[in-house]
Amino acid sequence: MNALQIKKGATKHSAYNLRPAFSEIEERHTLAVLVENEPGVLARVIGLFSGRGYNIESLTVAEVDHTGHRSRITIVTKGTPQVIEQIKAQLGRIVVVHEVHDLTVEGPSVERELAMLKVVGQGDKRVEAMRMAEIFRANVVDTTLDSFIFEITGAPEKIDAFADLMRPLGLAEIARTGVAALRRGL
Amino acid sequence: MTREMTGAKMVIQALKDQGVDTIFGYPGGAALPIYDEIFQQNDIRHILVRHEQGAVHAAEGYARSTGKVGVCLVTSGPGATNTVTGLTDALLDSIPLLVISCQVPTFLIGSDAFQEADTVGITRPCTKHNWLVKDTDKLSSTIHEAMHVARSGRPGPVLVDIPKDVQFASGTYEAPKPSTSHYKPRLKGDLEEITELVAAIEKAKRPVFYTGGGVVNSGPAASQLLRELVDATGFPVTSTLMGLGSYPASGKNWLGMLGMHGLYEANMAMHGCDLLINVGARFDDRITGRIDAFSPKSKKAHIDIDPSSINKVIKADIPIVGDVAHVLEDILKIWKSRGRKTEVEAVSKWNKQIDEWRAVRCLTYRQSETSIKPQYALQRLEALTKDRDRYITTEVGQHQMWAAQFLGFEQPNRWMTSGGLGTMGYGLPASIGVQIAHPESLVINVAGEASWLMNMQEMGTAVQFRLPVKQFILNNERLGMVRQWQELLHGERYSQSWSEALPDFVKLAEAFGAKGILCKDPKDLDDAIMEMLDYDGPVIFDCLVEKHENCFPMIPSGKAHNEMLLGDADTQGVIDSKGSVLV
Ligand SMILES: Cc1cc2nc3c(=O)[nH]c(=O)nc-3n(C[C@H](O)[C@H](O)[C@H](O)COP(=O)(O)OP(=O)(O)OC[C@H]3O[C@@H](n4cnc5c(N)ncnc54)[C@H](O)[C@@H]3O)c2cc1C
Ligand SMILES: Cc1ncc(C[n+]2csc(CCOP(=O)(O)OP(=O)(O)O)c2C)c(N)n1
Numbered sequence: 001m002n003a004l005q006i007k008k009g010a011t012k013h014s015a016y017n018l019r020p021a022f023s024e025i026e027e028r029h030t031l032a033v034l035v036e037n038e039p040g041v042l043a044r045v046i047g048l049f050s051g052r053g054y055n056i057e058s059l060t061v062a063e064v065d066h067t068g069h070r071s072r073i074t075i076v077t078k079g080t081p082q083v084i085e086q087i088k089a090q091l092g093r094i095v096v097v098h099e100v101h102d103l104t105v106e107g108p109s110v111e112r113e114l115a116m117l118k119v120v121g122q123g124d125k126r127v128e129a130m131r132m133a134e135i136f137r138a139n140v141v142d143t144t145l146d147s148f149i150f151e152i153t154g155a156p157e158k159i160d161a162f163a164d165l166m167r168p169l170g171l172a173e174i175a176r177t178g179v180a181a182l183r184r185g186l
Numbered sequence: 187m188t189r190e191m192t193g194a195k196m197v198i199q200a201l202k203d204q205g206v207d208t209i210f211g212y213p214g215g216a217a218l219p220i221y222d223e224i225f226q227q228n229d230i231r232h233i234l235v236r237h238e239q240g241a242v243h244a245a246e247g248y249a250r251s252t253g254k255v256g257v258c259l260v261t262s263g264p265g266a267t268n269t270v271t272g273l274t275d276a277l278l279d280s281i282p283l284l285v286i287s288c289q290v291p292t293f294l295i296g297s298d299a300f301q302e303a304d305t306v307g308i309t310r311p312c313t314k315h316n317w318l319v320k321d322t323d324k325l326s327s328t329i330h331e332a333m334h335v336a337r338s339g340r341p342g343p344v345l346v347d348i349p350k351d352v353q354f355a356s357g358t359y360e361a362p363k364p365s366t367s368h369y370k371p372r373l374k375g376d377l378e379e380i381t382e383l384v385a386a387i388e389k390a391k392r393p394v395f396y397t398g399g400g401v402v403n404s405g406p407a408a409s410q411l412l413r414e415l416v417d418a419t420g421f422p423v424t425s426t427l428m429g430l431g432s433y434p435a436s437g438k439n440w441l442g443m444l445g446m447h448g449l450y451e452a453n454m455a456m457h458g459c460d461l462l463i464n465v466g467a468r469f470d471d472r473i474t475g476r477i478d479a480f481s482p483k484s485k486k487a488h489i490d491i492d493p494s495s496i497n498k499v500i501k502a503d504i505p506i507v508g509d510v511a512h513v514l515e516d517i518l519k520i521w522k523s524r525g526r527k528t529e530v531e532a533v534s535k536w537n538k539q540i541d542e543w544r545a546v547r548c549l550t551y552r553q554s555e556t557s558i559k560p561q562y563a564l565q566r567l568e569a570l571t572k573d574r575d576r577y578i579t580t581e582v583g584q585h586q587m588w589a590a591q592f593l594g595f596e597q598p599n600r601w602m603t604s605g606g607l608g609t610m611g612y613g614l615p616a617s618i619g620v621q622i623a624h625p626e627s628l629v630i631n632v633a634g635e636a637s638w639l640m641n642m643q644e645m646g647t648a649v650q651f652r653l654p655v656k657q658f659i660l661n662n663e664r665l666g667m668v669r670q671w672q673e674l675l676h677g678e679r680y681s682q683s684w685s686e687a688l689p690d691f692v693k694l695a696e697a698f699g700a701k702g703i704l705c706k707d708p709k710d711l712d713d714a715i716m717e718m719l720d721y722d723g724p725v726i727f728d729c730l731v732e733k734h735e736n737c738f739p740m741i742p743s744g745k746a747h748n749e750m751l752l753g754d755a756d757t758q759g760v761i762d763s764k765g766s767v768l769v
Contacts, residue, residue, distance in 0.1 A: 022501065039318070040318075043310060051311055082497060082501075085497055089492075089493045089494035089496075093492065093493075094315075095314065095315040095369050
């Protein structure tokens with residue numbers, strides 16, 4: 001972007017986003033952030049993203065080491081390479097952050113998400129939903145005469161695809177956990 | 187050493203054990219137990235300010251002029267919220283501070299109790315870190331950790347929020363021990379990168395050192411090493427507003443400040459260099475101007491202790507994460523061991539080119555017989571005080587830029603100004619903090635009348651503690667910097683940029699119990715300044731200056747370094763509409 005292409009009155013532009021030296025292509029990265037599980041730590045991480053205008057596509061958090069009080073936050077974000085680098089450096093500055101890993105660059109990793117979908121319907125639609133669920137290896141975790149709750153685990157794209165198929169078949173509600181990810185191998 | 191004591195006593199004990207000798211503060215209900223402990227001891231001096239914002243800026247002045255952590259104590263609710271501007275100021279300028287805020291008792295938190303505010307929530311984005319302490323047993327270790335975080339790595343403000351019941355309760359005190367904190371920023375730079383920089387130094391034909399506040403943050407050794415490196419290589423050196431004094435203004439390689447209101451020679455050197463060595467500066471937008479035209483031909487090295495500063499704005503070819511003093515020491519060691527090489531001839535040609543730029547004399551202004559030019563006032567102040575043991579603080583605006591241009595600093599920690607946040611109202615309380623730390627020194631706040639009014643209540647503090655701070659007000663009866671932008675950008679429509687209904691500053695000084703001096707004739711200026719200097723007490727110096735003087739040089743927003751405006755040119759319409767959205 002060229003500084004001189006800014007339109008008058010376009011106040012959302014500032015000197016800060018005129019970065020012609022950096023690539024403009026946005027990439028999707030999955031970050032694993034190990035933090036001390038103390039009050040406010042999630043607010044610090046989320047506040048960093050909102051305060052500095054970074055994207056969050058998905059964020060999951062849970063304590064993973066109960067004795068050491070460590071939580072693992074998995075964040076899926078999107079940005080130019082320079083923004084991704086900034087996000088990692090800014091996360092690293094937070095005093096209670098112990099480690100920041102970019103799973104997208106640190107080698108192959110596995111990403112999984114869990115979703116529950118409530119599908120409401122009767123007759124053929126109900127049968128069809130059941131058949132699709134089998135193909136997607138989704139489990140039925142609750143059923144009534146005119147509804148199912150399916151549980152499905154997989155990469156986010158797989159869940160998207162399953163949800164798309166369920167929509168015409170009576171998808172009423174969906175709950176997703178967001179992505180959990182681990183690097184493969186040692 | 188562990189001992190049983192109340193939380194309130196622990197606060198004082200922990201501060202003592204951390205070597206704190208001064209607290210700036212203001213009491214209130216939630217802080218009473220700690221204030222009771224302050225009453226019963228003599229090791230820590232409490233400076234009662236008139237507004238909590240004043241306490242924070244005073245602590246900033248104290249911290250910046252000593253290199254120590256500045257400490258504040260405030261009550262819950264409004265006491266805590268009044269610190270927000272100061273905390274943000276300290277965060278942007280990397281000033282180490284500890285603010286202890288008091289809180290309603292733990293069992294009332296969340297109930298909208300009297301004077302309850304979510305202080306850790308409000309201050310989370312404007313502190314380096316903050317803590318709410320709910321358990322008296324954890325209080326002392328939290329304060330020790332807070333001090334460690336404030337002063338380590340890139341320094342910054344921290345806040346510890348202490349509910350009243352935690353102050354009353356007894357717990358076990360722990361003395362400071364070598365930090366077990368995982369927070370240990372890296373000090374040594376990567377030797378491979380440093381060697382690459384040395385190789386670049388050896389080959390550079392048009393090098394320049396661009397130094398910043400990080401040199402001051404790193405401590406006096408960093409300034410010493412910078413001087414050694416600059417003098418040994420013969421490379422020219424410029425500095426940001428925040429780094430003034432790291433390299434002496436009288437040094438022969440000194441270019442003056444760079445940036446929006448920086449000197450012609452400094453900005454031209456930045457624009458034309460082939461090696462730019464950033465030492466503890468952060469490529470602020472006041473420096474870079476238009477980014478795609480910033481120093482287009484140079485290889486860029488960046489030394490910074492905070493990895494997030496590197497590649498934030500400008501891509502570094504040689505990134506070095508580390509502390510300035512540590513990195514400069516390694517640079518010198520490696521450069522010397524490789525035979526102290528530079529491209530002597532090319533560098534001397536470069537220095538000659540710079541001398542030509544110096545000859546433009548960009549700070550020239552039109553002198554007047556009848557009115558005091560603000561630049562002239564500062565030149566006289568400089569001439570009459572430069573040989574003294576002097577500290578300068580400033581407010582924010584034109585006067586601040588003129589002070590940076592016309593006053594010379596020979597040492598670091600002698601210049602206290604609000605750079606990143608640009609907080610009007612910073613200078614008076616900061617001068618108080620500096621004077622507390624250096625009771626025998628001359629402390630001058632170079633002020634604009636509008637900024638000065640923002641925290642003028644602190645004159646009461648100055649008088650109460652017999653602090654002989656000199657308030658040197660360049661009174662143009664305008665919000666000068668705003669007026670200048672309106673002149674250049676908004677067709678001379680001076681919307682709300684007048685200082686109307688100003689007080690009579692001499693009477694105001696007298697009302698506070700200080701001395702007031704009014705000066706409006708250039709012929710009287712020297713005598714009036716001497717009168718101010720000779721008076722053993724706080725002075726408000728009302729210097730009536732030219733009302734519509736503009737501060738030059740100026741790089742208009744959205745322009746490149748070599749498109750700088752000099753002097754009194756016809757400046758109408760120089761910032762095009764595209765630049766006017768930038769601040
Ligand atoms: C009205 C106005 C006009 C202004 N005009 C100008 C102008 O013309 N020119 C100008 O220069 N400024 C100007 N400023 C100030 C400007 O806004 C910035 O505050 C300033 O340029 C930043 O200085 P700096 O880059 O030295 O960074 P600082 O804010 O001082 O930051 C220091 C950097 O050093 C790093 N650091 C800290 N400690 C260490 C260490 N121990 N070792 C290594 N690195 C360390 C930090 O991580 C940080 O990146 C102006 C301000 C105002 C209010
Ligand atoms: C708290 C705050 N409010 C507003 C501003 C915007 N501002 C920057 S400079 C300035 C005018 C300062 O006037 P004065 O203190 O008289 O100094 P002068 O520019 O005239 O030297 C203003 C309003 C600011 N920097 N800080």
